[in-house]
Amino acid sequence: MDSSDTRRPNIPLERMETAEVLSCIEPFVSARPAEIEALARTAGRVRRPAGGPVLAEGQPSDGLYVVLRGRVNLVRVADGGRDLILSALGPGDVFGEVAAFSGAPMSTTAVAAVHCELLRIPAEALVEHLRREPETMLRLMRLQHERLRDTESVASGLALCDVEERLRRTLARLAKRQGRRVPSSGWILAPVPTQSELARMVGSCRETVSRTLSAMARTGLVTSSGRRMIVNEDLINRYP
Numbered sequence: 475m476d477s478s479d480t481r482r483p484n485i486p487l488e489r490m491e492t493a494e495v496l497s498c499i500e501p502f503v504s505a506r507p508a509e510i511e512a513l514a515r516t517a518g519r520v521r522r523p524a525g526g527p528v529l530a531e532g533q534p535s536d537g538l539y540v541v542l543r544g545r546v547n548l549v550r551v552a553d554g555g556r557d558l559i560l561s562a563l564g565p566g567d568v569f570g571e572v573a574a575f576s577g578a579p580m581s582t583t584a585v586a587a588v589h590c591e592l593l594r595i596p597a598e599a600l601v602e603h604l605r606r607e608p609e610t611m612l613r614l615m616r617l618q619h620e621r622l623r624d625t626e627s628v629a630s631g632l633a634l635c636d637v638e639e640r641l642r643r644t645l646a647r648l649a650k651r652q653g654r655r656v657p658s659s660g661w662i663l664a665p666v667p668t669q670s671e672l673a674r675m676v677g678s679c680r681e682t683v684s685r686t687l688s689a690m691a692r693t694g695l696v697t698s699s700g701r702r703m704i705v706n707e708d709l710i711n712r713y714p
Contacts, residue, residue, distance in 0.1 A: 501613030516599035544590030564652035
């Protein structure tokens with residue numbers, strides 16, 4: 475499933491009607507209009523402050539969540555209390571898909587990285603929708619497969635790559651999924667995760683990430699300004 479399968483609008487998702495949001499994001503893009511309207515009537519919008527938990531590892535999900543604004547981190551806590559960010563989700567991304575499988579526990583904790591607005595589809599409504607729209611179930615399974623592939627990529631990176639390589643891969647992935655391409659400049663990622671967040675994504679410490687980013691900036695791979703970062707096209711092309 476690639477970006478051509480979706481019909482992402484140019485206007486922010488939080489400004490759109492719920493049915494419009496659902497019709498342009500995975501896994502609902504193939505659902506019939508009447509089904510989208512029925513699902514939209516069950517959905518509600520929720521907000522979480524920065525650092526606010528949404529779903530907890532080991533607990534069932536109370537619904538499928540869509541990020542409308544902000545960023546949500548999927549976190550796994552390791553031995554010793556340290557945690558690792560396995561995925562950073564932006565507008566249009568979904569999580570809590572285990573709600574489709576009654577009682578299945580979350581494998582990660584979902585935490586708002588910044589102030590977030592989310593759309594929540596109750597678990598019961600999601601299950602009923604999937605029974606009537608099997609194509610949505612197939613697309614949801616593809617999303618789960620992509621999530622698993624990302625997790626495997628993080629795991630292999632921790633085992634096989636140094637910090638700079640892991641950071642390059644992470645920035646390229648974030649830019650392609652949440653950034654905006656500007657011809658002749660690269661990909662703009664805004665707001666860029668903090669250095670502490672990036673450290674938790676690559677299994678390192680903030681000081682090492684800071685030094686690595688400085689080295690990457692000197693070679694022109696990234697350019698930072700406040701909460702905005704431009705990722706060079708050459709770096710993006712290294713990780714198709």
